[in-house]
Amino acid sequence: GNSVTQMEGPVTLSEEAFLTINCTYTATGYPSLFWYVQYPGEGLQLLLKATKADDKGSNKGFEATYRKETTSFHLEKGSVQVSDSAVYFCALTLTQGGSEKLVFGKGTKLTVNP
């Protein structure tokens, strides 16, 4: 089946530290890959996406590269800020028979301390 595995949190960093959150996937076919972010008490916001192998998604200083050979889509940011504290979800979507569904990882909570 289709699934997403992301590193367990929580992750605690100091401001300006380098961030990596690992994400690997299992899928039949060729999924699109996403990172969503959820701030406390809110819904999810799309952070970035990649639709094919070797694509790099980027937004707000975050980046992730679609690696088909390692079935991975790791999230990185060079210098985190306190305002990046949130829960990050890796997800994939497949279109099958005209319908599509998102499959989410369990989320990784990031706390950035000043």
Next chain:
Amino acid sequence: DGGITQSPKYLFRKEGQNVTLSCEQNLNHDAMYWYRQDPGQGLRLIYYSQIVNDFQKGDIAEGYSVSREKKESFPLTVTSAQKNPTAFYLCASSIVRGGAYEQYFGPGTRLTVT
């Protein structure tokens, strides 16, 4: 401003009562979704609808029901048959952009059943 509205933000009910959660979107998206979020479990799909007057069960549909009489609206009813209804419920809609389905989420409704 276009977006997805969920109301209310917090909802309290007694066990044995049905409760309906509202979801409205003015994004003109065809597809809409309901997810349930529990701590440490990520998001799980309850129901989804690709077009008006049509919907399909997701991974955890038991104890829930939906309707899709209008494109803008996709209410979710949590019935008394749902054994563990206390959770954070998220509604989403989707559009194809850049070759991938992007889902946009509402702010969520936190349901507490006692």
